[in-house]
Amino acid sequence: MPNYQLEEEEIVAKISKLKAQMIGLQFPDGLRVHATRLARKIENETGATTLISGDACYGACDLSDRSMEGLVDLLIHWGHTALPLDYKVPVLFVEAYSTMEVFESVKKALKLLENYETVGLVTTTQHLYLLNDIANFLEENGKKVKMESGNGTRHGQVLGCNFSSARGLSVDSFLYIGSGNFHPLGLKLSTDKPVIIADPYMNEVREIDKFADRVLRKRFAKIAVSMGAKRFGVLVSSKYGQMRLEMAKSLKKIIQDQGQEAYLILLDNIKPDLLMAFRDLDAFVVTACPRIAIDDAQIYEKPLLTPYELEIALGIRDWGDYQIDEIIYE
Numbered sequence: 001m002p003n004y005q006l007e008e009e010e011i012v013a014k015i016s017k018l019k020a021q022m023i024g025l026q027f028p029d030g031l032r033v034h035a036t037r038l039a040r041k042i043e044n045e046t047g048a049t050t051l052i053s054g055d056a057c058y059g060a061c062d063l064s065d066r067s068m069e070g071l072v073d074l075l076i077h078w079g080h081t082a083l084p085l086d087y088k089v090p091v092l093f094v095e096a097y098s099t100m101e102v103f104e105s106v107k108k109a110l111k112l113l114e115n116y117e118t119v120g121l122v123t124t125t126q127h128l129y130l131l132n133d134i135a136n137f138l139e140e141n142g143k144k145v146k147m148e149s150g151n152g153t154r155h156g157q158v159l160g161c162n163f164s165s166a167r168g169l170s171v172d173s174f175l176y177i178g179s180g181n182f183h184p185l186g187l188k189l190s191t192d193k194p195v196i197i198a199d200p201y202m203n204e205v206r207e208i209d210k211f212a213d214r215v216l217r218k219r220f221a222k223i224a225v226s227m228g229a230k231r232f233g234v235l236v237s238s239k240y241g242q243m244r245l246e247m248a249k250s251l252k253k254i255i256q257d258q259g260q261e262a263y264l265i266l267l268d269n270i271k272p273d274l275l276m277a278f279r280d281l282d283a284f285v286v287t288a289c290p291r292i293a294i295d296d297a298q299i300y301e302k303p304l305l306t307p308y309e310l311e312i313a314l315g316i317r318d319w320g321d322y323q324i325d326e327i328i329y330e
C-alpha cells in the first residue's frame, strides 16, 4: 500500500497558529482510512474539535466548504490541489504526495519512448513534486521534455477533466506517471497523441492506445443509440465545481431547436437508480463531471452522453470531430 505525506505536524502547527476551534476534514476515498487517526491527533494536540466529511469525494470540484459553511473555522482537504473556485470557508489543501518509488517504471518507459524525441511529461497531484527530477532523468537519456501549467492546473498536472496543461504542447508523445487508465485515457482523447504510462504501483509500463480505441468504439455505439432519442434529460450537478447550468440551458435549447424534448435535472450524485425513475426519457446528457458518461457508462441502462456527443447524436457535429468534454476554469 502506498504511503503519503500527510503533513501532520505542519497541520497541527497551522491550526494552533490560527487558533481554529472547529476543523473540517475531507479526504478522497483512498485516504479516508487515515481520517480518525488524523482527527485524534489534531484534537489531542490542538484542543480543536474535528468534523470528518463522510461523503465520497473525487476532486477539488467537490469540496465540503458549502456543506460545512457556518460549522467549521477551517477545512483541511487532502489529496487535491486548489481550483480557482470561490470556496466558502478557509481551506488548507494538503497535496498528499506519494512516497512511492517511481524511477524503476520511468526507466522501463525509455524503451517505449524509443521512437519519440520530444516527450510531454504529465502526472496527477500525488507525484507532482517528482516531475523535475523525472524530466532531468529523461533529458539525460536523450529526450526533450516539455511541461506546462494549465488553466487551474500546475506545471505538468492533469485532472480527469482538465488536460489544458498538455493540449497545447508540441510533442511526439506523452509520458504519464501514475496508476490506472483514467487520466491517460482522458489525455489520449484530449490530445490524440501517443500516451505511454509509467505505472509505479504495478511497476510496469504500457500504452493506452488500444484501450482508448475500445472506449471510443463504445462511445460511438452510445451516440448511435441516442440518435433516435425523442426526450433527453440534461443532468446538472449541485456540486459547485461541477455545476454548468448555463451550458445545460444552452443544450436544452439546442435539443428543442432540433424538435426534441429536454428536461434539466439537478443531482448531487448521479447514480443509476436515481435515473431509473425517469422512465419516459430516452437518453441523458451529463453537464456534471465529464467522466461519468465515459467511465461509468456500463452501469447505466440508458445512454449517458457528454455535450459534444449530444451534438453528434443530433447531427450538428461530425463524427470525426469527436472531442472529450473538459471543465476548464479561466
Ligand code: SF4
Residues within 6 Å of the ligand: 058, 059, 060, 061, 062, 159, 160, 161, 162, 241, 242, 288, 289, 290, 291, 327
Ligand atoms: S469534475 Fe470529475 S474529473 Fe474533474 S476534478 Fe471533478 S471528479 Fe475529477
